[in-house]
Amino acid sequence: MTDEKEQWLVDLLRRLEDDDGKKTEKQIRIIEAAVEVFSEKGFAAASTSEIAQRAGVAEGTIFRHYKTKKDLLLSIAGPVAAKLFAPFLMRDFARLLELPYDRVEDFLRAILRDRLEFARKNMKLIKILVHEVPFQPELLAQVKELFTHIVVTRVEKAVKHFQAQGALKEIPPWRVIRSTVSQFVGMIVFHVFLAPDFPFDEEEEIERTVDILLHGIAGRPS
Amino acid sequence: MTDEKEQWLVDLLRRLEDDDGKKTEKQIRIIEAAVEVFSEKGFAAASTSEIAQRAGVAEGTIFRHYKTKKDLLLSIAGPVAAKLFAPFLMRDFARLLELPYDRVEDFLRAILRDRLEFARKNMKLIKILVHEVPFQPELLAQVKELFTHIVVTRVEKAVKHFQAQGALKEIPPWRVIRSTVSQFVGMIVFHVFLAPDFPFDEEEEIERTVDILLHGIAGRPS
DNA sequence: AGGAATAGTGAGTGATTACTCACTCTTGTA
């Protein structure tokens, strides 16, 4: 039944796989240059002339492939939003709920590890998305829709599953989700964006973060 | 001894109190209009002509008080950065460490409550600061300096104090700080910026957030 | 090989930009 309403999501993600479909070499260079300039200066302060210059292309070439500058932005930031939530749509994620012996910590560790890697590989794209989402209504709507659809249909189910199992406290799922997202985003923002040179053992850092999320920072006697 | 090196910080905050010093009525209107336009469109997409129009002022008047558009931005965003960290410099905060009977949860609740209120009252200003910090090196440097100075001299001391007391786990203070900031920022961003219409009992929400930070989301049996 | 579609070009365009400047108006002081 989920496959009916979420078909568009699956389609969306499938389209992301072959997004290198039929692109000219120059068009690829335009996208690469746009990512550079957008992430460095922000969308509004980025000029099409600089993008063209960095791509080694005439300015008119940009507008052959993209109607407007905003079009170029959306063609870049849109897919990032989808990829950001992609792992929560994978089959493995749904199947996971059928494995009652799977421990929450393994589950959380896997997600954090995966999204940390994703953030590292896509720093500039994420920066562009986060920066422009408040000013581009289309982007905001897309992100909100992706997030709510995924959360209510998948993640919330997973939370309730683990709660029934006794692995998670019986608190409202949205609070569990918010705490987890806060902790994970905080960790990723710190290590990837704020202090990328801060030395750390990735596996241990993941484990400690999940441990704090699960058991808190209070002392033992409590 | 802290009073020597941190004199500049104290001075900075004192200057914020009487920042309404000798300002013309039109100058105040310019600042108000600038806050509006900057937060709506972003600094780069905001035009001085629109700011002047909204302030009911000639465009030249802006440049009588501010050398450049960037000057106007910095005069707005700079003080916000300082006010953001201000409560961690208050005398009460330092004195708190001399009260061994004070419980961590009361401490955390007070901070969260205070910063939540601050965020509500200064939504637009915070939005401007967060949005422009990555693109204005002066702002970034100021925020980093404020944060590190405050953290190492005050908050870290507080964490170690509570650890010695047995109220907090013996984990590296920076990890305690990161977890706390993550959880608090996540809570504030959700309630103030993402879902301001989401109905909630503020006091209970504060209590539940602090409880999750202290004791985690794991089920009792563990 | 031929011809149509698509990719690429770059000079040109009107609109908008941040900022200037010569000027007037207001305010405080002696």
Added chain:
DNA sequence: TACAAGAGTGAGTAATCACTCACTATTCCT
């Protein structure tokens, strides 16, 4: 009251902006 200093003005300016278009180069199908 006289006068200096600052506040306020708005037309003006050079630069830059996103975007267009008439044209050429390349690719692709038959």
